[in-house]
Amino acid sequence: MSASIDKERPTVPLWVPAESTKEDLEYADLPIIDLSLPREEFLAQVDKVKHAMETHGFLYCINHPYSVDEMTRVFSIANVPFMEDLIPFEEKKQYEGTMKTTGSYQGYKLREYWHIDKGVRDQVEIYNLNRDITKREHPSGLRPYLAEIQKFANNNHYNILHPILRLLALGLDLPEDTFVNIHGFDRVGETYVSSLCLRNHAIALPKSIRISYPRTEDDESKSGGVWLKGHTDFGTITILYSQPVSALQILSPDGKWRWIKHIENALVINAGDAMEFLSGGVYRATIHRVVQPPSDQRNKERLGVYYFALTDDDVRLAPLITAPRDRRFENGMEPTMEVWRKERTSRYGQSELKKSEEAGKERVEEEMIGGVVVKHYN
Ligand SMILES: O=C(O)CCC(=O)C(=O)O
Numbered sequence: 348m349s350a351s352i353d354k355e356r357p358t359v360p361l362w363v364p365a366e367s368t369k370e371d372l373e374y375a376d377l378p379i380i381d382l383s384l385p386r387e388e389f390l391a392q393v394d395k396v397k398h399a400m401e402t403h404g405f406l407y408c409i410n411h412p413y414s415v416d417e418m419t420r421v422f423s424i425a426n427v428p429f430m431e432d433l434i435p436f437e438e439k440k441q442y443e444g445t446m447k448t449t450g451s452y453q454g455y456k457l458r459e460y461w462h463i464d465k466g467v468r469d470q471v472e473i474y475n476l477n478r479d480i481t482k483r484e485h486p487s488g489l490r491p492y493l494a495e496i497q498k499f500a501n502n503n504h505y506n507i508l509h510p511i512l513r514l515l516a517l518g519l520d521l522p523e524d525t526f527v528n529i530h531g532f533d534r535v536g537e538t539y540v541s542s543l544c545l546r547n548h549a550i551a552l553p554k555s556i557r558i559s560y561p562r563t564e565d566d567e568s569k570s571g572g573v574w575l576k577g578h579t580d581f582g583t584i585t586i587l588y589s590q591p592v593s594a595l596q597i598l599s600p601d602g603k604w605r606w607i608k609h610i611e612n613a614l615v616i617n618a619g620d621a622m623e624f625l626s627g628g629v630y631r632a633t634i635h636r637v638v639q640p641p642s643d644q645r646n647k648e649r650l651g652v653y654y655f656a657l658t659d660d661d662v663r664l665a666p667l668i669t670a671p672r673d674r675r676f677e678n679g680m681e682p683t684m685e686v687w688r689k690e691r692t693s694r695y696g697q698s699e700l701k702k703s704e705e706a707g708k709e710r711v712e713e714e715m716i717g718g719v720v721v722k723h724y725n
Pocket residue numbers: 543575580587594595635636637651
């Protein structure tokens with residue numbers, strides 16, 4: 348719904364997404380889960396979810412509670428943190444996150460904070476809010492929309508995350524609410540509502556401020572067109588609202604990178620480290636990355652909306668099943684969610700990485716976190 352139709356909501360500059368690519372890309376073939384089915388039919392999708400999470404670690408969900416028009420409004424609000432005429436750079440600096448010192452991801456991640464490869468730094472801007480939006484103050488330009496963002500967080504938590512967690516628990520023959528019980532909305536923890544903006548062209552704004560976030564051809568070639576290095580997410584489940592600028596790729600079990608196809612108003616769901624640990628390695632935290640879009644979308648802005656779910660901070664990331672396939676930590680040595688997220692957050696894109704010594708894996712870099720090898724892929 349355009350802001351002007353709804354009289355009760357504050358107006359917001361309309362976000363107009365790019366058109367989908369016409370290029371014939373090699374897409375990952377992922378199953379689709381329907382969130383709108385009645386309970387019995389919904390739960391009958393368990394085998395499909397289990398298989399997807401065991402192999403790809405990714406799947407799509409359709410029929411989530413927000414309509415296409417409501418999502419246009421959400422994307423428009425998600426773009427506000429990146430609009431320099433609403434939130435100038437000086438104010439952004441004031442709300443910059445303290446990832447490195449506190450391991451918390453709330454606030455801005457400004458451009459060029461991460462190292463990608465060969466001295467090339469990222470051009471990605473992120474604004475993260477805790478699911479409880481009152482935890483921190485937000486830039487003035489975003490304040491008119493906070494009630495809607497809070498509603499969006501609640502909706503993600505109860506109407507998307509929890510139903511998926513039920514299927515994932517049943518897929519491990521655990522009681523249905525096993526994962527739901529450790530993802531309390533009101534518990535201490537850091538699930539994030541996140542918007543992420545990758546601008547790859549110069550835009551002219553009023554007041555003749557020119558903001559240009561282009562990557563030079565030299566940067567593109569040094570980093571092999573990688574905008575966000577291959578990584579696993581560190582939480583349990585990531586909910587990503589499908590958007591039309593193709594750039595997300597997953598590393599398939601056969602070692603090939605495949606593109607994620609845009610499906611109108613669908614969600615792309617993936618498992619992260621914490622889900623892999625809790626499921627004893629049954630569900631895979633799949634490596635994914637963001638690369639330069641296909642040629643017909645190269646000059647388009649790319650705006651993403653996400654809900655990054657983590658368990659409650661005090662949960663120990665030990666396998667919940669009696670016969671784990673894979674144990675990443677020694678029995679009893681598993682970190683809590685709080686320790687894992689802080690370590691991962693403070694080190695991501697900052698720490699020294701070591702080139703992998705495995706043959707044929709020269710583009711893989713590694714670091715040790717809590718006794719576990721974390722890999723980064725270019
Ligand atoms: O923007 C995307 O498509 C994925 C971003 C991502 O992987 C992340 O922020 O963890």
